[in-house]
Amino acid sequence: MNDSKTIRLHYLFRAAVLLAFACYIWRLDERDALAFYVAPALARWIKLCPVPLGLMALSLILQAVLGKSAMLCNCDHKLPASRLKSTALYGLFAFPLLLGFTLPDRALGTAAAAKKGMSFSYSAVEPEKAVRFETNDPYAKEFTDLAKILYAQPVIPVYPAIFSETFGAIEMYKKEFEGKQIAVSGFVYRDQAGAGTEPFAVSRFLVQCCTADATPFGILVDPVRPQNLPVDTWVKVQGKLHVILHEGKEVIQIEASSITPIEQPDTPYIYTSADSVEAWHELQKGAKPNK
DSSP states (O other), rough: OOOOOHHHHHHHHHHHHHHHHHHHHHHHHHHOOGGGGGOHHHHHHHHHTHHHHHHHHHHHHHHHOOOOOGOOOOSOOOOOOOOHHHHHHHHHHHHHHHHHHHHHOOOOOHHHHHOOOOOOOOOOGGGGGBTTBOOOOHHHHHHHHHHHHHHHHHHHEEEEGGHHHHHHHHHHHTTTTOOOEEEEEEEEETTSSOTTTTTTTEEEEEOOBBGOOOGEEEEEOSSSSOOOOOOOOOOEEEEEEEEEEETEEEEEEEEEEEEEEEEOSOOOSSSSSHHHHHHHHHHHHOOOOOO
């Protein structure tokens, strides 16, 4: 069993780690950087974490400073037997914290998309089974209803709030959407080996909970006129939808009439919507811009 002095030191080390996590979360919140790591639904709870973390750290500090030696023990969880093991143990927490404080906060981009594998498919429903805006599949009904709304638009706006749902609906009925005008924004993705003037994909990451489960989705873009756009440049693309063969599969592509560089939005990721049709109407009422 360790002596009380050693136990007090470990209490202080643990308090320091907890306080560091609390400060890091507070820092992310102050910089509006939580959106780079977690979904909004989770972020609102994470913002509260510095309070319990701070209270736990304060409790450990009080025990280390004012606790009676007879009450200090490591009965249930033995402390590391050597300084080397202690350093290794606390280093597991200190190292990622150090990276968090020193590295810039930034959204996932081309490098992460290349590792995860870019997807150009949005719908789980077989497109060839879909009749013109009609379906008997309960799962596909939401996409069908949204497809009817989208088809009626002179230029289809792709709102980030229903980004994947919009392209899921278009993909179900991609033959019907041939030649329709669309406007979408995202970051430029292309094969790392590709040149800056070649066709690319305008892309976004779909996040369910946090960036660990992020899935990259892209829409192929034919720039028509070569443009030297570096990867990860945020752009707004407008043009006509076409169906092409890509790696043996039919996918949608935008024949771009305009490509405009834009600032990265405050919330760069996309999330799933429980009711895309209702979300569409709410977005239309609010007249939110396509960023």
